[in-house]
Amino acid sequence: MKARVYVTLKPSILDPQGKTIAGALHSLGYDAVRDVRQGKYFELDIDAPTVDQTRSLAGEVADRLLANPVIESYRVEVGKP
């Protein structure tokens, strides 16, 4: 089953990449893009029988490896995007 994990920097943490991308978009004239935050996105292919088990395994993996709890938070989704 597919699980998707979205990892983002906690809101108070500086996001140099997002800031630089926003700056680039402004200089290209996209002033309507007020702010950009960049995160990570993982697609996991998980061998588990149920949605719940898939979700819980994905959460565990996100917690242990995919996200750095000191500065990041994450969200898990299972099933079709």
Next chain:
Amino acid sequence: MKARVYVTLKPSILDPQGKTIAGALHSLGYDAVRDVRQGKYFELDIDAPTVDQTRSLAGEVADRLLANPVIESYRVEVGKP
């Protein structure tokens, strides 16, 4: 309005980051995680009146800057996750 853009390497392209993470997960005993692909995730704060305009601006920005069409594909979402 918030738009979210997900960028991933095209499926045919070997993803060294995903592969390394999958390897690390296997060595931690997570054999149920068959495969991992890593991508990027952007949250855009867009100043546009409608969902459609937000979506189309996000798409344009993804096309021009956020994704490299040679190796990546992207997906846009607008509204609550």
Next chain:
Amino acid sequence: MIDPGTIAAHGLTTEEYQRIVAILGRDPNLLELGIFSVMWSEHCSYKSSRIHLRTLPTAGPRVLQGPGENAGVLDIGGGLAAVFKIESHNHPSFIEPYQGAATGVGGIIRDIFTMGARPVALLDSLRFGSLESPATRRLVQGVVAGIAGYGNSIGIPTVGGEVAFDDTYSGNPLVNVFCLGIAPVDGVIRGRAEGTGNAVYYVGAKTGRDGIHGATMASAEFDDASAEKRPNVQVGDPFMEKLLLEACLEVLQTDALVGLQDMGAAGLTCSSCEMGARGGAGIDIDVARVPQRESDMTPYEIMLSESQERMLFIVRQGREAEVDRVFEKWDLHAVRIGEVTGDGLLRVRDGGEIVAEIPNRPLADEAPLYDRPYREPEDLHQRQTLDLSVLAPGGTPSMAFRRLLGSPGIASKRWIYRQYDHMVRTNTIVPAGAGAGVVRVKGTPRALAFSVDGNGRYCFLDPYRGAMLAVAESARNVACVGGRPIGATNCLNFGNPERPEIMWQFARAVAGIGDACRALHIPITGGNVSLYNETDGQAILPTPVLGVVGIIEDARRVVGRVFREAGAVVMLLGAPGGALGGSEYLKVMHGIVRGTPPELDLEAERALQQLVAELAEAGRLRSAHDCSDGGLAVALAECAFGNGGIGFDVAIPGSSDGAGLAAALFGEAASQIVVSVREADADAVLERAAAASVPAQVLGRTGGERLRFTFDGEPAVEVELAEAEQRWATGLSRYFEVPAA
């Protein structure tokens, strides 16, 4: 009203609070209390260490700037100056290894360009727990990647460093980074505010709630509650700093600046009050004008934030437009946040309303000063007693040799320095891993050589001698590449100074550094102190790290560690013989840190270093390498590796009725350097050594596919070059074969 709980939460004692009240002539408000607390934290005020640091020698003919500024400055001739310093980022690196190490690199680089110098090289000095632990491996990966991530991006080569492993560092890794820059002597600028009416400018990243109380955090021991402090992590932005670096150096061309300083620990508070105090001026700033990343920030948060990549400038009145123009070019927006005044006060406004008012001088210079009690550790005598006869037999010398070569402390550090861009700027003339850091100074015939060294084992057993040995080793490494030491910086990493045994280690180590520097004529131009390196009462090995800088007058004469050809004569310069006390051998083979560290005769050390530099200058040396961890056998092996590999056949000095084979091979001693010279130069080298009263002897020849040692006329150890090199090459990297993503 400030209650005792608030005072304690700010890490201030009741006496310190009384002192604040005396200075102000009234009770402080919360913002003022916060300002005092960060300025008077151990990290910023050096309140436990100052009394000892004052004893260090700081004067010398080349010293243009000693301790007290953002970095030390030495005259290197030709109108140029070397600007350098070392800094620790130990606690942040433990909390978040990548960002902690990265922001440490960013911080020390800012200290250098703040002085008007272009940073040209970095070195890192690292300490970790045992690599057998997965947590340590993750820490190592993160720290190394963080140093690489910042240094590589900003384009300053990390040309070398050192790393050691010991369990005492497992909860307290050490991440010390040294940076060296070059400035025109008349382009050096200082961190001072002068000239009433001059503008105070803020440049760089916006201020967020990062690391608030970071400075006080670095001054408190870790415990379980420190997990709570986690949000105090700062994220580095090397791109922003690269822009700041280039913009600063460009602005300095205009002479529109009076002074500048980076915002490091204690951020805006520390930079403004220190600049005011140094210049004897007042500073009047409005926090409402400070660019802010987050909404609803209070003056307290703005003043105490430790957001990275920010600078404070004092701009001459009427010259603002020139400065603005340069910053605009680099897409940086300089903001005028206030001005210099004549009243000596740090005045903080929030949109006009005065929210704090503190005299700068007492805030910066009259911080409490403690002569903390110290006492020799009760078990010191026990530590220093070493009875080799009770140790389990360590196996054959060949087995010990193989094992030592493959132990992470001795093995090749390529896994680390391969991740560092050590070549950018095209000045690196000794390849990474082949000796001290050496960068040529383009436009001159010269090069600068520098090394960072420290030995926690030695300092644990005898902090006074251990610290002297660190000075000697660092200077010796500089001499080995052909450099003449001209100055040094130091980073003093210790446990909790409120414990008398730790304070004793500290005081003895500082005394040792002072005595060694005086004897070797090496002034100390600055440094950094990192205390409270302990977790749950377990202190790190006392670890003073010395960073010695030297000059090579003719860069073409630089010497590397590795043998250059077969058939060269291998010699030992310095008195032969080593002892096992405190050695890496005892640590690796028997898991103990016992005995007394090697004897050090500073006069002999100085003569040896001068001899080696002189031989290098005369073009007589093909290679040179000092004997340190692992003794003579390991030093020789390290010369054989690289360059495709060249074996050797040597006789190890000593005899079986002396200290024995293990001590002869692996015993450690100060003041020993292994060199290789052309056959035709051998006699001349021996003569020069004799004239300089430095013991010297031929050990053997380079060549062949084996490392062969004889002892007392008998074959002692013989290992295939390829096998030995393989062990050495993979001794560290083997721990990282399965990357922890």
Next chain:
Amino acid sequence: MRFAVVVFPGSNCDHDAYHALADVLGQQVDLVWHKATDLRGPDAVVLPGGFSYGDYLRCGAIARFSPIMDRVREFAAAGGPVIGICNGFQVLLEAGLLPGGMRRNRDLKFICEHVHLRVEASDTPFTRRAAVGQVLRIPIAHGEGNYYADPGTLSELAENRQIVFRYTAPDGAADERRNVNGSTQAIAGICSRERNVLGLMPHPERACEVAVGSTDGRVVFESVLAAAAVPASVAEAI
């Protein structure tokens, strides 16, 4: 000859390229700020290494929008020699001046060391003084040099002989272990179909002097110097 070295915010090998070309090879060199609208009449253009815009988002992705890139495009279209080194190569890929894209190095680590490159084509302005099969020892220093092109592009590259350098063993033999970053077909450098635009991950400007460990990079610049006079069409275009 006159070289333009483009300086993007975050470029950090600009001074190195300047040093190699001006101080070592004695050429005239202009450092051209990325916001400039004029290349100042060069005979060749260098996009240097570094971390333009911090390499945030993707290496070279933001730099390709710099104002000067329009001039670089015109210069290249008119046949002028353009060389992108490391980050410069990444900018050329992002700008579509060269085909393919970059991924993180296979082991995800930044790698800085000397590597061996086999010259695969000598009929480019950057390799005309080299011989096909010649092996150069030149440093790399990058975290994202794992070159990718899809099979169609690869066969075009092969057909048009656009592959200029490959990572090999010191003797020039193909060896996947020497393909340090995992690039498709061990590709280290490619040129445009017209041959006048070259991108490569290794740093020839770091290999121009004995003091820094190699002089093998000089052949790249000496080839440019040896190139026939710049076609008149280029001079008009600038």
